[in-house]
Amino acid sequence: MCGIGGMLGNPDSAVLARMNRLQSHRGPDGNAIWSDDSCGLAHARLSIVDLVGSHQPMLSDSSSVLVANGEIYNFRALRDGMRAYPWRTAGDSEVILALHANSVSSHGGAGTALPDNPAEQHRDWVACLDGMFAFALWDERAGELILARDVMGIKPLMRTMVEGTLLFASEAKALRTHEGHVPRLDELALAARLAWEYPLDGTTLFADVFQVRPGTIETWALDENGNATRTGLCHLTDQWQWVRGLRLLWLGLQGLWWLVSQRNHGILKVAPRNC
Numbered sequence: 001m002c003g004i005g006g007m008l009g010n011p012d013s014a015v016l017a018r019m020n021r022l023q024s025h026r027g028p029d030g031n032a033i034w035s036d037d038s039c040g041l042a043h044a045r046l047s048i049v050d051l052v053g054s055h056q057p058m059l060s061d062s063s064s065v066l067v068a069n070g071e072i073y074n075f076r077a078l079r080d081g082m083r084a085y086p087w088r089t090a091g092d093s094e095v096i097l098a099l100h101a102n103s104v105s106s107h108g109g110a111g112t113a114l115p116d117n118p119a120e121q122h123r124d125w126v127a128c129l130d131g132m133f134a135f136a137l138w139d140e141r142a143g144e145l146i147l148a149r150d151v152m153g154i155k156p157l158m159r160t161m162v163e164g165t166l167l168f169a170s171e172a173k174a175l176r177t178h179e180g181h182v183p184r185l186d187e188l189a190l191a192a193r194l195a196w197e198y199p200l201d202g203t204t205l206f207a208d209v210f211q212v213r214p215g216t217i218e219t220w221a222l223d224e225n226g227n228a229t230r231t232g233l234c235h236l237t238d239q240w241q242w243v244r245g246l247r248l249l250w251l252g253l254q255g256l257w258w259l260v261s262q263r264n265h266g267i268l269k270v271a272p273r274n275c
Contacts, residue, residue: 001170002046004168028046072095096137097137126236134150144231160175186209
């Protein structure tokens with residue numbers, strides 16, 4: 001595993017460095033940060049593939065920057081299908097940059113008008129990734145940040161807002177490296193997890209800290225006031241929505257049955273039957 005983090009809006013190198021330190025247990029093999037005037041990215045690396053190369057944050061020729069956590073199982077097949085791409089590493093993470101570059105090229109580049117839901121234009125290429133992953137990709141030319149997570153939600157990614165700045169990281173504790181973020185318990189989220197033993201929504205145990213939901217793509221940009229704003233959201237597969245819906249229904253029924261059984265059990269203990 002690796003640790004990723006970042007900021008959209010007012011990036012601070014000191015905050016990014018602290019993010020890496022707090023997530024160093026996730027990536028003991030090296031860490032680095034990158035930032036421009038709008039976005040900053042942090043990465044603590046655990047080397048699995050391409051031990052010497054593939055350092056992150058990883059830059060492309062098209063001015064995109066990537067931090068990723070996870071493993072892309074089909075990266076060799078994807079690389080074979082994009083031989084014209086100017087590969088810089090032998091690792092799996094670079095295929096994310098390559099797929100994004102090909103998608104941007106096919107959509108006409110950064111000057112093309114965006115659809116109503118910009119996240120939709122990334123669905124097809126992200127869906128090509130077979131693996132477990134969470135990544136953040138900053139497209140400097142388009143001024144767009146992409147946050148994405150694998151369908152099963154194996155790799156974590158969470159975010160919060162602080163005074164117009166978007167903070168995101170693999171672990172919630174990395175968010176408190178920003179002095180404007182004060183962790184607070186979300187009592188409703190805690191109660192829900194105690195009742196259902198499963199996160200039914202995008203909340204975490206911390207107030208105003210949310211997961212990037214499994215199998216989703218989020219796009220973010222800065223508005224005219226320099227505040228981070230989510231511009232799009234889409235799900236990787238419609239089929240998974242049905243499966244996930246059925247799973248949540250089943251979990252809900254299980255939880256309801258548990259509550260009813262506990263209530264009945266309590267009544268029996270207070271007023272046992274005479275028989």
